[in-house]
Amino acid sequence: MLNVLLPVLIFAALGLAFIGAIRRLRLWRQGRPAKVDLLGGLLAMPRRYTVDLHHVVARDKYMANTHVATAGGFVLAALLAILVHGLGVHQRLLGYALLCATLLMFIGAVCVFMRRVNPPSRLSKGPWMRLPKSLLVFAASFFMLTLPVAGLLPQGTGGWLLATLLSVGVAWGVAELFFGMTWGGPMKHAFAGALHLAWHRRPERFGGGRCTGLKALDLSDRSAPLGVEKPEDFTWNQLLGFDACVQCGKCEAACPAFAAGQPLNPKKLIQDMVVGLAGGTDAHFAGSPYPGKSLGEHGGNAHQPIVNGLVDADTLWACTTCRACVEECPMMIEHVDAIVDMRRFLTLEKGATPNTGAQVLDNLIATDNPGGFAPGGRMHWAADLNLDLMRDKPSVDVLFWVGDGAFDMRNQRTLRAFVKVLQAAGVDFAVLGLEERDTGDVARRLGDEATFQALxxxxIQTLAQYTFTRIVTCDPHSLHVLKNEYPAFGGDYRVQHHSTCMAELIEAGLLTLAPDSGGRVTYHDPCYLGRYNGEYEAPRSVLRALGLEVIEMQRSGLRSRCCGGGGGAPITDIPGKQRIPDMRMADIRETGAERVAVGCPQCTAMLEGVVEPRPLVKDLAELVADALIDAPNRLKPLKRAAPEVIA
Structure with missing residues (x-):
């Protein structure tokens, strides 16, 4: 009976899987066109899966080993099962190979089952609780069926009852793993995930590369939508990427907005986009809802607006664009790209930027800075420093990009400190002065692509007039935009953060520093310096050079918690149960450090906004400037009234 039934079951499942694959492809093709290397991506997919994806998965050793055993065992077992039981190639060597593959898969499935006995809250439940059982049944059924092929049991052993049970097991396992891969079961992520890796939105991320700059809108193309209004406005490979989600919830666990009780859960956001592919509601979502929002109240389809259908607008505006979700995602899904794409439609087409967002964007258009300060006040902070201007000295080693911290009295202390460091090291540098404008970072994160591109x-036109070796800035947001997003418009520069510059000056022996006796210090990694630009070592190198005892927070480096200041979050100001900077300060207090070193003006503002008592917040430049032996006097902030805001 089994000799007849097995091939029927296997090839019926394969046929249904093929039909389901065509269905999923049609769902993805609802999206807009995207340029991808179809053949090259498929050829690169095995390496991307085994190396790049597993580089992320390997951060959790238990699941990494489990995934290798389960997925590797399944792929090998499925191929051998088709050959041995589907095509009837009953060779002993193949039988032993299939036994080993199913045994490996069984061991992995046991580990998956154990993980699901008391799963963490971030994991989706529902059908995912069924998956370990299906894996076990598939592996056990084919193991038993293959024993006679390997010569370990006589042919025909067991009678009709065992044959019936094994047939049921095979049907269950095959249906879950083959049929479910393409029609929408838990295994769907395997099929979509493989193709997502092949045709990824950012292929530059593979092979050890880094790609974090937002993709530009072609504002001259009248036929293209300004941002994303409906699921079909995403590119087809973005829709494919959403479908690859394994619902592991690592993005949810890393999201500062979700932890703060704001109405954002990146895992559910991706699943809402999956719902939008085929149409439906979120009533059957088996994970954590958006904080403060109930399941079953949202729905839509590929041709209906996303906002006020699949999601509410405040879900999109709660994002700080910290990229923690993207870095944690084992399927390498680009959550932040999707959020900004949807913000672009709200801002450009609807003018629906919340709270003070519209005022900030108007300020950028009118005064070239988000605060609306008189442009002529940009250099007031340096009135007594006699800084060289690029227009007077058109060729220098370092162009110091001041940023809009020039209008903030607290950040002026950081700028003055860094100038003191550069002068002490004898660096040949100059500033743009009144020629400098906002980089457009805030405008772009808020979705105003037009204002960003104009800035x-x-x-870029201004910088083209001058010759310099590198740009150095104290602001990681300016660093990111100048380094990673201006090249799309013809501005290709070598850009450094001031921590990198100071580390190089110290290593070169150009700075003589007195040991800092201020006790223990912890360092807060800015999102736009760390996750966006991969700079983790230079700030710590500077602190070690100062002789400081550095105590790391539990969430540091790649997994640093956001301060809450990025992505325009302080401007959109979506309420939650607690403030993100308060959570970060709690992390800092746990270390017992007396000071926290920072390297970003937004981080400084957010952390100093936490009520005292709290550790002292000091920028890296301030710490280095205070330790200069040839400049023993402590820095004094420039006492000057803040520039008036233009009405």
Missing amino acids: ARRN
Whole structure:
């Protein structure tokens, strides 16, 4: 009976899987066109899966080993099962190979089952609780069926009852793993995930690369939508990426907005986009809802607006664009790209930027800075420093990009400290002065691509007049935009953070520093310096050079918690149960450090906004400037009234 039934079951499942694959492809093709290397991506997919994806998965050793055993065992077992039981190639060697593959898969499935006995809250339940059982049944059934092929049991052993049970097991396992891969079961992520890796939105991320700059809108193309209004407005490979989600919830666990009780859960956001592919509601979502929002109240389809259908607008505006979700995702899904794409439609087409967002964007258009300060006050902080201007000295080693911290009295202390460091090291540098404008970072994160591109082109035009080796800035957001997003518009520069520059100056022996006796210090990694640009070592190198005892927070480096200041979050100001900077300060207090070193003006503002008592917040430049032996006097902030805001 089994000799007849097995091939029927296997090839019926394969046929249904093929039909389901065509269905999923049609769902993805609802999206807009995207340029991808179809054949090259498929050829690169095995390496991307075994190396790049597993580089992320390997951060959790238990699940990494489990995934290798389960997925590797399944792929090998499925191929051998088709050959041995589907095509009837009953060779002993193949039988032993299939036994080993199913045994490996069984061991992995046991580990998956154990993980699901008392799963963490971030994991989706529902059908995912069924998956370990299906894996076990598939592996056990084919193991038993293959024993006679391997010569370990006589042919025909067991009678009709065992044959019936094994047939049921095979049907269950095959249906879950083959049929479910393409029609929407838990295994769907395997099929979509493989193709997502092949045709990824950012292929530059593979092979050890880094790609974090937002992709530009072609504002001259009248036929293209300004941002994303409906699921079909995403590119087809973005829709494919959403479908690859394994619902592991690592993005949820890393999201500062979710932890703060704001109405954002990146895992559910991706699943809402999956719902939008075929149409439906979120009533059957088996994970954590958006904080403060009930399941079953949202729905839509590929041709209906996303906002006020699949999601509410405040879900999109709660994001700090910290990229923690993206870095944690084992399927390498680009959550932040999707959020900004949807913000672009709300801002450009609807003018629906919340709270003070519209005022900030108007300020950028009118005064080239988000605060609306008189542009002529940009250099007031340096009135007594006699800084060289690029227009007077058109060729220098370092162009010091001041940023809009020039209008903030607290950040002026950081700027003055860094100038003191550069002068002490004898660095040949100059500033743009009144020619400098906002980089457009805030405009772009808020979705105003038009204002961003206007600012970018004007800054690039200005920089083209001068010769410099590198740009150095104290602001990681300016660093990121200048380094990673201006090249799309013709501005290709070598850009450094001031921590990297100071580390190089110290290593070169150009700075003589007195040991800092201020006790223990912890360092807060800015999102736009760390996760966006991969700079983790330079700030710590500077602190070690100062002789400081550095105590790391539990969430540091790649997994640093956001301060809450990025992505325009302080401007959109979506309420939650607690403030993100308060959570970060709690992390800092746990270390017992008396000071926290920072390297970003937004981080400084957010952390100093936490009520005292709290550790002292000091920028890296301030710590280095205070330790200069040839400049023993402590820095004094420039006492000057803040520039008036233009009405």
